[in-house]
Amino acid sequence: MIFNSFTFLLFFPVVTVLYFLLPHKFRWMLLLAASCYFYMFFKAIYILILFFTIIIDYIAGIYLEKVTDPKKKKLLLILSLTANIGVLAVFKYFNFFNANLSGILYWMGYTNPIPFLQILLPIGLSFHTFQAMSYTIEVYRGHQKAEHHFGIYALYVMFYPQLVAGPIERPQNLLHQFKEYHQFNALDVSEGLKRMLIGFFKKVVVADRLSIYVKTVFANYPEHGSATLVLASLFFAVQIYCDFSGYSDIAIGSARVMGFKLMENFKRPYFAKSISEFWSRWHISLSTWFKDYVYIPLGGNRVSKSRLYFNLFAVFMISGLWHGANWTFIVWGALHGFYLVCGMATQKWRAAVANKLGIGKGGLANFLNIAFTIFLVTISWIFFRAVSLEQAWGLLKGIFVYKSGFFIGEPTYFLYDFMAIAALFFYELKQEYNLRSLRFLHNENWGVRMASYLGLIFIILLFGVFDGGQFIYFQF
Amino acid sequence: MIVAFVAVDQIAGACLYYFFTHQVSGEYAVANHVVYKLNEDVLVLGSSRASHHYNSSLIKDSLKLSCFNGGRDGEGLLYSTAIFELALQRHIPKVVVLDVTSDVLSEKEDEKSRLSILLPYLKQSDVVGNMIEKKGKLELLKSHLQTYRYNGQVVSIFQHYFLSSGNAVMGFDPLTNKMDVSKVSTHTSLKPYSDSISADNVEALNLLINECKRQKIQLFVFVSPRYNDDTQQNSYLKMKSICNNNKVIFHDFTNDVYFKNPEYYSDRAHLNSRGADLYTDTVAAFMKKILNPEANVQYLSKNDIHGSLN
Secondary structure, eight states, X not given: OOTTSHHHHHHHHHHHHHHHHSOHHHHHHHHHHHHHHHHHHHHGGGHHHHHHHHHHHHHHHHHHHHOOOHHHHXXXXXXXXXXXXXXXXXXXXXXXXXXXXXXXXXHTTOOOOSOOOOOOOOTTHHHHHHHHHHHHHHHHHTSSOOXXXXXXXXXXXXXXXXXXXXXXXXXXXXXXXXXXXXXXXHHHHHHHHHHHHHHHIIIXXXXXXXXXXXXXXXXXXXXXOHHHHHHHHHHHHHHHHHXXXXXXXXXXXXXXXXXXXXXXXXXXXXXXXXXXXXXXXXXXXXXHHHIIIIITTTTTTSSOHHHHHHHHHHHHHHHHHHHOSSHHHHHHHHHHHHHHHHHHHTHHHHHHHHHHHTOSSXXXXXXXXXXXHHHHHHHHHHHHHOSSHHHHHHHHHHHHSOOOOOOXXXXXXXHHHHHHHHHHHHHHHHHHTTOGGGOSTTOSSHHHHHHHHHHHHHHHHHHOOTTOOSOGGGGO | OHHHHHHHHHHHHHHHHHXXXXXXXXXXXXXXXXXXXXXXXXXXXXXXXXXXXXXXXXXXXXXXXOEEEOOOTTOOHHHHHHHHXXXXXXXXXSEEEEXXXXXXXXXXXXXXXXXXXXXXXXXXXXXXXXXXXXXXXXXXXXXXXXXXXXXXXXXXXXXXHHOOOSOOBTTBOOOOOOOOGGGOOSSOSSOTTOOOBOHHHHHHHHHHHHHHHHTTOEEEEEEOOXXXXXXXXXXXXXXXXXXXXXXXXXXEOTTOGGGOOGGGEEETXXXXXXXXXXXXXXXXXXXXXXXXTTSOOOOOOSSOOOGGGO
């Protein structure tokens, strides 16, 4: 089931009402059943994969707590992680590595005897696998007690709001919430619904609206002029942000309605003044996951400069591979690693040059830094969006080798695109600089608040794209 | 809050309905004419190739029958059948010209999602509801929201209410540019006969044919000229067979040598106004031969009229 479907608009209130009507001891059952139903809407049989990792990690967690011998503990952790990564390897990466092997063997004059798997990638596999892994790692580290209630543990992995596209939660934040009694709280309901509304706006009014232009241009990029390709790339940068952060908003909001507090996943990333700041604002639950479980174990900042650069680069390459089994994602990750390493290596030099030019501080410096960060991120998104490296190079060539012509498409849709971006920019600006005088959904005046709710609902109804389909990040 | 929502939805929906039905130009103005005002003898249905290829005035002059072109860019049989059913609610034309593309019966990814454009006409006929239901079971439920029916149309509605744009006359929308032949490939990228047939499109074609039989409307099914040949499709064969089985007059102008002149085209799938006028003369002569066999009409095509006339 996807959040931007009409089915979800029926599913969500039914589950929420039942949740509050049920006594606390039965609520986990309802949420688990609802989560199974939510997941099985995609491909029912794949729930068995989820159950496989849930059972393994549940047992591993209990034994990790019981066992005192560090070697045995480590072995248990490795077994649990291998099971999780094994599932990812089979369902997500097998065909990719096999295709590359085929290429290498072909080049050497051999034929690859290993057949390809005829399987579909289970939806959100990387998300719930990483969430499950964070549980066993935290139990191993002693930061989290093992969960003995199988149903509650299963719910931790399967909680429907964040099951298929995060935020990737940590057990310390989420597990205990399933055991707490959540009384109906008008503030939670109101804040949750507002957050969901913002999420729907981002998804159907901005992301899916922009995707029409982006899809048209990217599908036929050799025919388009440079300005068109630049605009489509910028549109995609906004599209992917609204698609993913819109999902996170709906996830956080729908959990909040029932009294659950999920971690924030985005903090207006396009206001970042550097790539490192961008990553503290973009997909926070994943970047902190990599920081906690990959970057710090590799030595973090307490290593030599060259090792630090290597660590950063490696983490981002892995992050790229996490997103998808395609060289485009690996290049995307590598580009971000490269940006970060370059940023660190040239930090002092850049500051000196900026100071000499008199643009080291102040509004102009901020603006230039934001613009340059957006430029770098947008270049990387081209690899993320492209279906092959060839397409990505073709797009980059189309942008940097000038070609005339400008494509508008359907003029009214083009106008909607800019209206949507303007509305989003206004909202983000207000949030970023905390412009309290421009409050709408949180205005103290009841009438303004109501008018804002209605206004936003009707904007979604009148300008939203309701056939936009799945969220981009579901494929990961 | 819910009461306010319902009230605003009803009021906004009523306002949008007013502006929607009073548009003076644009594609909906053409559709509105078919649905609310049609009183012409000949109705042309189809996609952009219909709206750009059939000059209503020339048909009127030739056949001495008034004509309206109800073709619409990007639309297929589901739309044509729905709009035809809507037209029949208040007027029965004598002749219907259905312009089809070779892939008209092929399964297309976005064809059903495009059916939302019929939402404003939902209350006019059950057929519209049935068509919209093909998009999804819950689509009709959603359409209870009055504003949802005008989703994605607001700016266009106001634009075409306040501003008269375009050069369409009686639905005929001529294209004025000339195709740059150096940039056009005559080859199609489609694999021959690789398309799968859409059951919904077959059902829609049968519905339209049966309705014409029931109402005693003379139906012509034409494949209008195109610069490249794309007829190697299962859809094309199926369409021919349905027309033959139902004794519907079908004629394919795709490979008519008379229309292989690039000067007549706007792009490889569309005739420009010069080509459209020539084609309309040809097609009108063709129709005249059938509608009035006694008339001494010279058919302009250098190809023989085949199949359907036998």
